[in-house]
Amino acid sequence: SDIAAQRLSALIKPFILRRLKAGVLKELPPKTESDVICPLEGNQRDVYIANLGSVRDSVTAAGEHVNKVVVLSMLTKLRQICCEPKLVYPEYTGNSAKSDACLDLVRTAVQSGHKVLLFSQFTSMLELLRVRLSEEGITHFLLKGDTPKVERIKLVSRFNTDKTDVFLISLKAGGTGLNLTGADVVIHYDPWWNESVMHQATDRAYRIGQDKPVQVYKLLLQNSIEERIV
Secondary structure (H helix, E strand, O other), rough: HHHHHHHHHHHHHHHHHOOOOOHHHOOOOOOEEEEEOOOOHHHHHHHHHHHHHEEEEHHHHHHHHHOOOHEEEEHHHHHHHHHOHHHOOOOOOOOHHHHHHHHHHHHHHHHOOOOOOEEEHHHHHHHHHHHHHHOOOOEEEEEOOOHHHHHHHHHHHHHHOOOOEEEEEEEEHOOOOOOOOOOEEEEOOOOOOOHHHHHHHHHHHHHOOOOOOEEEEEEEEOOOOHHOOO
């Protein structure tokens, strides 16, 4: 009955209160989140459309016997093409909308005196971005899953106190346990299936000790699987 439901609600309510960061940490500065939509065009579009067709053909042919592991692998391939076709085709020399958009964001932020956290789930993508940052003369650190714990602590301490511009971080390796309040710009290069993991990564900068407004950018390739994930 309604009365019983109300009594039950009153009994359990003290144990299931949801506390939001905005309500608990009143001293935190504002956080602004923006989606940066990158155009799917040129050679990158041709590669994406061709692979999308292969996925559809494979799923259609398999019918009810479709292998979910194979489908997941195909989806991952599409997501890598969104990030940078070179991740799938090393000899690719065409355009990459997200790489260019990311470098524009980083360049603008650094020139304005900001420090940047740059997350990607693909460590191979971080390596490619590292090359481009080096070519631009933008100083950076890189944190991956195989980074030793001692080195990890050292890099975090240095980034928060020195003039290094960018910290490239693997999403899984750096989603929790890091205090990087030296940064005030966060870039998510690619969307993860579970949005809470991305929020945890953002909170490496947006946490106690942060005294500057934080800007968060999420890069998405237009008309692609990335928009469907979001």
